[in-house]
Amino acid sequence: MNHRIRILEQEFYVSSDSGDEYVSKVVDYVTVKVEEIRSKTGTTNTLKIAVLAALNIADDYFKLKGAEEDIHSEVENKSEELIKLIDEAI
Numbered sequence: 397m398n399h400r401i402r403i404l405e406q407e408f409y410v411s412s413d414s415g416d417e418y419v420s421k422v423v424d425y426v427t428v429k430v431e432e433i434r435s436k437t438g439t440t441n442t443l444k445i446a447v448l449a450a451l452n453i454a455d456d457y458f459k460l461k462g463a464e465e466d467i468h469s470e471v472e473n474k475s476e477e478l479i480k481l482i483d484e485a486i
Contacts, residue, residue, distance in 0.1 A: 404430055404442045429453055 399419045401408050403426055412419050429449040439445060 403427060404445060406442070426453070
């Protein structure tokens with residue numbers, strides 16, 4: 397499915413199997429990041445804004461990925477502890 401989106405006063409056509417609502421959420425997220433960069437830096441250079449927004453989005457991604465890995469590790473450790481307790485009880 398093709399979607400027409402607008403970011404940084406530029407129009408893009410993107411293909412996505414995801415629905416309109418999902419694509420809209422992604423565009424909204426990117427737009428918020430772009431506007432944060434634009435207001436913090438005061439720059440109007442769209443390339444600089446886009447690169448800094450991409451870096452911020454990548455930072456968000458890696459932080460979330462790290463948190464997910466921590467949670468996965470914690471669940472795995474707790475599962476092993478529970479298995480040991482069950483084995484000891486039997």
